[in-house]
Amino acid sequence: MRIVGHSLSPLVARLGGRIALSKEDKAALLALPHSVRTVQPGDYVIREGDIAHSCHVLLSGFTHRHRMSAYGTRHILGIHGEGDLLNLPTLPPLPAEDFVQALTVVQVAAVPIEDVLALSRARPAIGNALWTEMSAEVSVFRAWISNMGRRDARGRIAHLFCELVMRSYPAGGSDGCTVTLPLSQAELADATGMTTVHVNRTLKILEQEGFIRRQRRRIMIPDWRRLKELGDFRASAWTGRRDRDEDVAQAD
Amino acid sequence: MRIVGHSLSPLVARLGGRIALSKEDKAALLALPHSVRTVQPGDYVIREGDIAHSCHVLLSGFTHRHRMSAYGTRHILGIHGEGDLLNLPTLPPLPAEDFVQALTVVQVAAVPIEDVLALSRARPAIGNALWTEMSAEVSVFRAWISNMGRRDARGRIAHLFCELVMRSYPAGGSDGCTVTLPLSQAELADATGMTTVHVNRTLKILEQEGFIRRQRRRIMIPDWRRLKELGDFRASAWTGRRDRDEDVAQAD
């Protein structure tokens, strides 16, 4: 197991963004033993059934998490970006229930679960930060359930784009900000529970209506607040901050 | 804060079902300081925005967790049964993002977060069990995402019924088993992302096709395996066991 410089800094940034960490806490996190590997787009980071003895941390790039139905269709359950924990450190380790696949070139760190748990016991602040991170993840999944269940095509895509913005700009979106879409339209479809054809048409409509502007895989958001409203997007799960006024769509 | 006999035993049963706990661990869990309250159907257990200084454990009955969209529609994000943790113990406590409402008469225990976290630090097995419980919860949410996204009306209802069976019979379902439906058709609709009318028609079809038999709010499952197949239901998230052969629908 190679110890690599400050490669775990995305983890420190993530946890430190949730809970205040002392210098010693941060140093202890960076000092965790780990190995880093690079994964190419389309390759798997985690396969269903894998028993992970390490906690995988996404250092850079995007991945998606998916599951295959009994009928052979794919369903994307979430996307992950820099700083995300790709599997929850449980003891004993449990077999993975879904696939995690690289969307872009990706760097992943593997930290032995025992070390993560030992550190979180030794340093309460880190333990708390991990709990909070996990709780935020739960929050994101709930937002996805909500996104699938009670929104039309435009809203679903809008919500997903909002999430991408949050993952690309941790500080939050703004008018005119741009994101590179790491998903093909087929992947967008599997993530929103629609068909490729309908995704394509919906993108066209969103563009006509001025919610997005696009060229290639680059999406520009002219009016961030308007997009959030369309997608009924609540940023709190992604920011970690839970300030209501930022979240609630204007009711008027 | 009243200390009430062995009222926390559902918590012990839940955590002990995930991870082997020693007698001392179990005793320590039962000895956690807590108060118990009874909530009537329709009343809220947790309200959006509540800042919980306690960890709420469902001792008996069923609740659902929902969120209101900006347009005023309700979306049910999950149902909870005996032994479920209704909020994740984070420090500092975060405001709740959704409502938890009683479906039946319900008993809820409130345990101060500090005590939960202290115990999980003092007793690693309990800490591990809590992590695992949380991870199982994540797993259930993912199953819901999948349920919303890529299943038709029959499949969605079937999946929800499978979950209800698992929650009513922790040992697992069997042919001829019966569950009392704690949800009205309107609630079923909000939980599956459909309309009341369509839920009603789908129930009728499921009955005609022999997947369920019903009178009042009681649902009988003549063929458990067949229902699981229809709903592409993977029991692992609910059982805690992750044995694949039980999960995978027969492919033939």
Next chain:
DNA sequence: CGTGTTTTTGACTTCAGTCAATTAAAGTGG
């Protein structure tokens, strides 16, 4: 026994899926 909720049904509409074909982009190798 009346009142309010839940369930059921019918007629009609619409959003999204299906099938199939075309165009555009991105590689690949000579």
Next chain:
DNA sequence: CCACTTTAATTGACTGAAGTCAAAAACACG
């Protein structure tokens, strides 16, 4: 740098599953 292949995006015509509106029937409860 250009033919050739492959993958991704786009479009059209048609179908179908689920939503909408509205009303009746059944049930639950004080």
